[in-house]
Amino acid sequence: MDLWVRFCRACPTCEGLLPIKDYNQRNILTVFGEIPVRFPRLMVCQKCNPACCFTFSPAADICKDRATPELLELSAKLGAKFSYREASDLLATFLPDQSARTFTTLRNRTLAMGKRIEEAERHQSWFENLNYPDRTQYELALVGDPAREFVFNVDTAHIPMLKRYGGRTFEAVVGHCGRGGRGDPPGPIFAFEGTHPRELRAMAALALKRQGYADQGEITVISDGAECLKCLTGMLPQPVNHILDWFHISMKIQPLVQLGATAPKHLLSFEGRMERIRWRLWNGQAGRALSLIATVRRDLSRDPVPSIWAHRADKLLETLQIYITRNKGSVVNYAERYRDGKRVSTAPAEASVNRLVAKRFVKKQQMRWSRTGAHYLLKVRASVLNGDLSDRTKYEAPKQPIPGNIARFISPTPPLLKVA
Template sequence: MAVEWTITIEGRNEFGDVCRKAVRIDKSWERLFDGDLGLSIEDSKTIMAALQSAVVNHEAETYSLFRRVCPDCHRFRPVKDYTTRRIRTVFGIVEVRNPRWMLCRDCYPGMVDAFAPLREICPDRATSELMELTARLGSMMPYRQAARVLAEFLPVEPTETHATVRKRTIRIGERLNDQVAEEELHARAQTDERRQLEMQLPGDRRKEFVIIIDTAHVRSAGSNSARNFELVVARCGRGGRGEGGGRYFVTGSTDQRAIRDRALHALREVGYRGFGDVTVISDGAEILKRLPRAMPKPTAHIIDWFHIAMKVQPMQQIADHMARSRSGLSEALPAIDRDIRAVKWRLWHGRVDRAITDPPQWAQALEPVS
């Protein structure tokens, strides 16, 4: 015994035109004993693919008809030819009618040229949602796994392979880089005008900005491959306690100018206008030491507390070892711990001079005997 479900999709535009499409789903009662209850993922793919086909065809036809009207004389443009175009969406590939219109002969006499209106709204032969989803999955997991996830839950074609995921991810990344570069260029041109609109308030913590930056070395999976590269990851935000949020950026370029431009763009998103106290916090890597020198003044550079503590910890271990290896110095261990904590406290509170110039009392006792 079987039941046939028919789903009718109806669309109506502002002129009253109606577009209908029917989708049929067959369900067998015998499959209930196997636990097949309700609609499956495959059934949902069939329904969404049919709905997507109806909507995309209607929108493509409407836009093509709209672009056929000449904006100057409001007459129909001549027809060059009709072809088909396959548009990839998150709910499958939709084949639509792809007309090409000639330029208006009355408005552009002597010019023989044609254009495809669908290329204006879908230049990649794929919707922006599919491009974004593919790039997002490709950035979070291996390309092959991302392709399998897309095929598992979406009615995509077998041609959506890991190579397609990789190309789309790289393409979206290139577009984001171009967008950021354009925004940086636009913001750099308006820096002088913005400075005139801002009032410099000395001691205002709202004018304190912090850049926390680090590098990550990405090694190639193959031992003989040379595709190793370094990433720069940073968070740019306001200084002071209670200031949350901030802007993040990642770049594969270690060029001093490229890092500076990306940092300035991120700082402008949180209110930086070319003046104020900027602090760069890093692990002391050589490529990051060059950033404060390229930033607008005043810019200070400090090493993050984790790497400072890593430099202090070996001092305590060496002092402990020397105290235990010499007779009569075991009673100095509590003083060593206390003085090491004092050094950390002075460094944490910015009293660098005292941390360097005030030697502990037990330091002379640990000096090597000549």
């Protein structure tokens, strides 16, 4: 602190010493307890800026939250993993001079860390100009090179909302952006509250930046067919290939296959037809699969003896038919992608939803959340799972050079520029 005060006292214009108005004392929280620090308040140089008369504190540049970064990161990690009360009790058990802190202090630290992560991401998107040019044609595919493909695995989750906000749940987007084939690491997690296209586009651009995208390579989006996620294909550098998740297709066929085991005697071919529908969808033949579904539904409607079994089978077939019809253009040859070692499902995103959202927001800790609190906590929890919490808040925007004849405290607008 003393070294920083000595540096701040030097006037950048006349190289003189800034006058000291008075001294204050601030208690800075650390992992080893509370440390009192005495620091001065400095005044603006009256020789260089005679019209300005205000003071500033150098201590605000070092400890804005009156706590060290190590304590803030530790509080954020515990707050992202446990409930705020439990994390506060755990922190007070192992660290000195933390027993008097309430759980609201730890909650504020955790949400402040999430806000810093969001601000760093916003500055990075703005200053690094992450708008990639669209490609006019596909590049030559390299056989046996799954790392050439950039794959987005995205899924949505529902978080309980506070009752006073007038709703039961709100959506959150969880996804991965990685390279490589089936079985390789899916890439870092990104998560945020809501499904706003601007936020979705910014997170996708940052994810491509972290994976080393340089206007080369294939881009693929795998989702469950939700409209809010299908619009992601229009926000990425074109062309982009959208694939319907095979896991969701299989989960809609599996109840029909199980229902075929209890089919009546005059419908013994029902189970075999379901297997043929699965095979056609697995090989990318969505049109033939839809025609077979229509045929099976027509045969069920002609059954002279209506039954509960036929009504149940018809409802499941109708759900599958609507799902495939709405996403017919996203059904690809999954067998070919599987043989090439490429991804065909959003299994990593499904697992991340369970780790990121279900255990902290829904299942283990049944709480209700505001949109802002859930958004910031998702940022922190994703950074903790990625292991880069300390790196996500260190981005600094490039500073514009300040002319030597103008003090660094003020930067007046030239008259001609003000008129313009």
